[in-house]
Amino acid sequence: MGRLEKLPPYLFSAIDAAKAKARAAGVEVVDLGVGDPDLPTPQALIEVMCEAVRNPANHCYPAQKGDAALKQAIAAWLQKRHGVTVDPVSQVLVLIGSKEGLGHLPLSCVEEGDNTLVPDLGYPVYGQATILAGGEPRTFALRPELNFLPDLAELEGLMDDHTRLLFLNYPNNPTGATAEADFWRPVIDLCTRRGVTMVNDAAYMEVTLDGSRPLSMLKVADFANEPVMELHSLSKMFNMTGWRIAFAAGNAEAVGRLGRVKESMDSGVFTAVQDTAAYALGEAFEGLLDSVVRAYPERRKVMVDALTKAGIEVFPTVATFYVWCRVPGAESAADFCSRALDEVGLVVTPGTGFGAGGEGWFRISLTASDEDIAEGARRIASWK
Numbered sequence: 001m002g003r004l005e006k007l008p009p010y011l012f013s014a015i016d017a018a019k020a021k022a023r024a025a026g027v028e029v030v031d032l033g034v035g036d037p038d039l040p041t042p043q044a045l046i047e048v049m050c051e052a053v054r055n056p057a058n059h060c061y062p063a064q065k066g067d068a069a070l071k072q073a074i075a076a077w078l079q080k081r082h083g084v085t086v087d088p089v090s091q092v093l094v095l096i097g098s099k100e101g102l103g104h105l106p107l108s109c110v111e112e113g114d115n116t117l118v119p120d121l122g123y124p125v126y127g128q129a130t131i132l133a134g135g136e137p138r139t140f141a142l143r144p145e146l147n148f149l150p151d152l153a154e155l156e157g158l159m160d161d162h163t164r165l166l167f168l169n170y171p172n173n174p175t176g177a178t179a180e181a182d183f184w185r186p187v188i189d190l191c192t193r194r195g196v197t198m199v200n201d202a203a204y205m206e207v208t209l210d211g212s213r214p215l216s217m218l219k220v221a222d223f224a225n226e227p228v229m230e231l232h233s234l235s236k237m238f239n240m241t242g243w244r245i246a247f248a249a250g251n252a253e254a255v256g257r258l259g260r261v262k263e264s265m266d267s268g269v270f271t272a273v274q275d276t277a278a279y280a281l282g283e284a285f286e287g288l289l290d291s292v293v294r295a296y297p298e299r300r301k302v303m304v305d306a307l308t309k310a311g312i313e314v315f316p317t318v319a320t321f322y323v324w325c326r327v328p329g330a331e332s333a334a335d336f337c338s339r340a341l342d343e344v345g346l347v348v349t350p351g352t353g354f355g356a357g358g359e360g361w362f363r364i365s366l367t368a369s370d371e372d373i374a375e376g377a378r379r380i381a382s383w384k
């Protein structure tokens, strides 16, 4: 079988089709499915971008692995925000969004016959990118009993001499689970012992609902010597999903290998976007972040209140803009979500969109307008 044929079907296209059908039939759909912020990029960043676009120096090919000024700004931000010291030249790589970095990562270290460990529940790109590189994704479970953290013994049991990568994602999509130092340290030890590169996809790290500052995995690792990297993205931090900018930081060898793949694949991020990112991570960072994430606590409260009234169990968290909910009764996640669309015009995502481990769960995204959140909550509360 060819690599493309091995890719699993994309569940979200089925949801999109059902949504379009409902809309065509005149249903006023409330879409709480996708995790794409409804609010615009902060105005200050748009101003910086407009200025940067006018600069002819920015019209040429960008610095492929990231502009020196941005890499400096990233290093300074990691230091100030997370207490992590990196060398901006060898330990930082600018990405065209974290999806691009995740997509290319297996090409940097996976050969035919190699495998990677991917979470089930997880962002589908980890496994898909592994398949496209000719490798085999091996899934490990994230279970509610362990607060959606993996079981170390299961991870070790899946590893062999051909295991190249372990993908983790904390704060987690879709569950909102978070990981602390007592989780990271033994996982890093295991990967170091087995020569497996561990990547933490930290796309949601800055989206916290109580102002707390989450732990960067890099703070726990000795990444000069240990094979780990973390991917941070400006997409959700600053409502910039369309801008395409993120970065990898960590072990120089691992980051360098990814950079070598990118040299053959792309020509970097538009320098005007990189200039804007450098500004965003600088002095203005805290104010900008607050202006973005302040939308979510009240939305979550409105939604969780309605779910609780409806007798639906919610996984408690202050991380990410997702609400991870248990399907009531014995109905499958897919049936429950399709009934939600048919009966109350509500789009929510079945947990099975993130792997078989999502059976019995569904995800609500808080990235819709306050009005849509309130309307969605009303529909849930009154749904019989």
Ligand SMILES: Cc1ncc(COP(=O)(O)O)c(C=O)c1O
Pocket (backbone or CB within 6 Å): 035, 096, 097, 098, 099, 100, 123, 169, 173, 201, 203, 233, 234, 235, 241, 245, 246
């Ligand atoms: C877990 C996770 N990782 C990565 C991404 C990709 O983010 P980016 O916009 O940085 O490519 C997403 C996007 O939804 C995601 O949910």
